[in-house]
Amino acid sequence: MIDLRILVRAAVVGIVLEIALVGSGHFVPFIARNLFLFGGMIIVATAAYLYGMDSGRGYFPGATGGAIVAGISGFLGSGLAVLLGDGPQSIIPFYTAICVFTGAIGGLFGQMAFNMRKRGL
Numbered sequence: 001m002i003d004l005r006i007l008v009r010a011a012v013v014g015i016v017l018e019i020a021l022v023g024s025g026h027f028v029p030f031i032a033r034n035l036f037l038f039g040g041m042i043i044v045a046t047a048a049y050l051y052g053m054d055s056g057r058g059y060f061p062g063a064t065g066g067a068i069v070a071g072i073s074g075f076l077g078s079g080l081a082v083l084l085g086d087g088p089q090s091i092i093p094f095y096t097a098i099c100v101f102t103g104a105i106g107g108l109f110g111q112m113a114f115n116m117r118k119r120g121l
Contacts, residue, residue, distance in 0.1 A: 002065045006054045010065075014047030014073030022080045032086055037095070040077055044070035044099045045106035052110020056118070059111050066107020067100045074099025 021039050025032035031039070048066025055065060078095040081087045 001057065001061050002068070003055045003057070006051055007065055007069060010047045010051035010054070010069045011072050013050060014044055014069055015076055017043040017047070018073050018077030019080060022077050022084065022086070025081070026084045026086055036081070037098070040074065040095065041098065041102045043077075044073050045102045045109075047073055048103035048106030049110040049113070052107040053113045053117075054110075056111065056114035059108055062107040062111035062114075063104040064107070066110065067104040070099040070103020070106065071096055074103075 018040060021031070021036065021043060025036050048070045051065045051069050052062035055062060075092065075096045077099075078087070078092045082089050082092060
C-alpha cells in the first residue's frame with residue numbers, strides 16, 4: 001500500500017531541508033524567530049507532496065505516506081533544534097504533530113497532482 005522506496009526518497013528530502021532550516025536558524029536568529037515553524041511546515045508539506053505525486057496509489061495512501069514522511073522529518077528537525085539548544089524539549093511533540101497534519105494535507109495535494117498529470121491537465 002505504501003511504497004517504501006518513494007517514502008524513503010521523500011523523507012530524505014524533508015530531513016535534509018529540515019536540517020538546513022534548523023542549522024541556519026541556529027546561526028541566524030531572525031530565521032529561528034520568524035521562519036522556523038512556517039518554514040518547517042512548508043518543507044514537510046513539500047516532501048509529502050512529492051510522496052503523493054510519485055506514488056499515485058490513491059488519496060488515503062498519499063495522505064498516510066505524506067504524514068509519515070512529514071512526521072519523520074519534523075521529529076528529526078525539532079530534535080536537532082533541541083540538541084542545539086534552540087528550543088525546549090516540549091517543542092518536539094507539538095512540532096511533530098503539526099508536521100504530521102501538514103504532511104497529510106501535502107500528500108492529498110500530491111495525489112491530486114498525480115491525477116491531474118495522468119489526465120493531461
